[in-house]
Amino acid sequence: MDTGRCGLWCLVHLQRSLLYSGTLYSLYDYRLFWLFEMEKNDCNPDGWLTANFEPEAVVVGGGDTPNHPLMRKWLEHHPRLVCCDGTANQWQDSWQEPWQIVGDGDSIAPAVHEKYKDIITIYPEQETNDQTKAIHFIHEKAPDIRRIAIIGSTGKREDHTLGNISLLLEYQKLGLEVRMYTNHGVFIPCCDTTTLHCPKDTAVSIFNFTATHLSSEKLAYPIYDFTNWWQGTLNQTLADDFTIHAQGCYLVYLAYSNQKERE
């Protein structure tokens, strides 16, 4: 087991070294590593959290420190961690080294800048925030990546949190599959009719952006064309999957299985 882990570790590092040379983007695939790490299933007791969505890159923001086991596992092992600007200052020894650091550069500590200068990309313009700069970096420089998990982007200032959440819909327009995992649940941007899988009795909230003709199957409370955020909150699944019919875009929030009630 130790030998296998070591061999795999070397393989991953070899892959990363080759990746840095810029020659193997298209061949780079960490799925073997991922399956190895996930085989015990100890970090993803809610297996549905990543069903059909194993992220190819993980963007780490400067909000609340991610504390769900799944996110901690990503921080410790995922080979493509993209760090939003000054978030790199708080990097912990137990975490995987960042793959890239992206932002406006205004909050990266000098020592961090020196240590990671080869993997830092600065977009100085102030029209977009650091989370969006990280997404744009991936979209432009690593177009093979489509599935991106965003963590550490909620908590602290609530206006940042609201902005970050709503930007998921913009990233989706770029053709990316993005999900925002928080310490309490996951936001999934959706357009038109969507079927999602999660255990019966999962707490679900739906935030409407541009959708009309909203209706649902297998949710406890009927949904409609919500015009205020609170109207779509505190619903519940009646089966192991549910469907939302709509024309247009909306956000689905699924609470983790131990987060059904207000703590």
Added chain:
Amino acid sequence: MDTGRCGLWCLVHLQRSLLYSGTLYSLYDYRLFWLFEMEKNDCNPDGWLTANFEPEAVVVGGGDTPNHPLMRKWLEHHPRLVCCDGTANQWQDSWQEPWQIVGDGDSIAPAVHEKYKDIITIYPEQETNDQTKAIHFIHEKAPDIRRIAIIGSTGKREDHTLGNISLLLEYQKLGLEVRMYTNHGVFIPCCDTTTLHCPKDTAVSIFNFTATHLSSEKLAYPIYDFTNWWQGTLNQTLADDFTIHAQGCYLVYLAYSNQKERE
């Protein structure tokens, strides 16, 4: 000084006793007590936070524990604290006793229920959340109260947070002046043209609900008819007041003076 404080304390308790008898709602006024407590101004370094808005009741939710000095002062001294359901279970000895406990009753611990049974009001219906039940209680039972601060209503599950924030606009429709104070800033529901006062360089975000013809004075970035949450974030005041022109309703978020940047 001690005698004065003692006398004032007795007066406040006498007032509260009379209030419980239900005969003196209209005469109840804690302003003297409030001014006494506030005279040192040690809990409200950002005096603008309560300029023209000294709350007549404070609703305490079960989200993140309020840690701003102003909110801690309310928890320790405000005579009209309304506790949302199971939040009462976490009541701390240093806090003022609740004035009322309101909710669906499903999370109040038996010991708490026994201790506070005279001030508990249960609305068992599940169409509204506990925060809204607390607001409706105040609106119906204490119609003299118009200015309400809501604290402890953000943090933890993000769908609860989004719902709670958006409900401010519903409470405003009841004729109430409500503000939600978080550990990082304050949400103020507004309709039509509004002028607000806060120091130059305060971080401001605006979340549009039904407003059209949005424009601003004395903000760093021009505002427009936002259709997504992120569009109105990360603005800044250019003077000690600013004005938003609009037709319809929107939410203004002002960050506290030490919270301009993402921590």
